[in-house]
Amino acid sequence: MDGEIGAAAGLVRLMFLLQSVYTDVGRAAELTVPQAQLLCTLNDGPQGMASLCATLGLEKSSLTGLVDRAEQRDLVVRQPSPDDRRAVLVAMTKAGAKAINRFHAELTGRLEGLLDELPPAERARFTRTLGRMVADVPAVF
Amino acid sequence: MDGEIGAAAGLVRLMFLLQSVYTDVGRAAELTVPQAQLLCTLNDGPQGMASLCATLGLEKSSLTGLVDRAEQRDLVVRQPSPDDRRAVLVAMTKAGAKAINRFHAELTGRLEGLLDELPPAERARFTRTLGRMVADVPAVF
DNA sequence: TATTGTTATACTCTATAACTATA
């Protein structure tokens, strides 16, 4: 009634809306979606490949390729781990930091823009509920 | 304060949560994400390639490949258009309909489960706000 | 001329399996 849609349909549509915004902002910053995720994850400091696999939900070999390409574009560098000679630490370069800062600022603006037309009280309630729903999702942003 | 996160960060986390659920349910139904999107779009009836491109946000050549692979898996068929001899209509097969019905039911359940722990009033408000936000998003579900 | 769709080509992303080196 009255054009209402179910919760599931609404969530799927929101997912596509968010994906298209994310991809779009990425393109403007010359970052693919997985590259942007990688850089966001590295924002807190260098990490080992295994740890990145867990955060990003990728197989080891997939991450090897992703890091290879990001390294070719001078977004990240591989460094030897001081503690474990098998391990590698992946760190952002200055160019990577610059790209992700731009991406982050632009994406934040675009996403907040999606809520612009909501009355402030409704927006606040929505954001609070959102925070509850994603409490357990790793901080990839 | 109090573990609150901003609206943009919340939306990004929700996007990743939704993507992982969507991908997961797709895998169980042996559908890739783009294949599931394609089948959902065809649920209302056969469509031409150009129309599908617009709905799915893909280039013509990308869609050609997607439909090729879906056709190889017997999920869709290409039919000649009765009105325009250049055009092609893409339609679901019985196997495609079966797969997407299963996918749809399972995904709906999983997504509604995300809201399970919210108090009913909060859930209703959230769903209503959601509906407002995605009013202009094409119905890909 | 414009539109519909395909082909050729190239790149990114992802996974599985087998491998090397270190713990």
Place this chain on the structure above:
DNA sequence: TATAGTTATAGAGTATAACAATA
């Protein structure tokens, strides 16, 4: 033996550019 990471290989998805056929 177990863990950290790479290599080899294969397949899906996407885009740009050039093309054929029809409107």
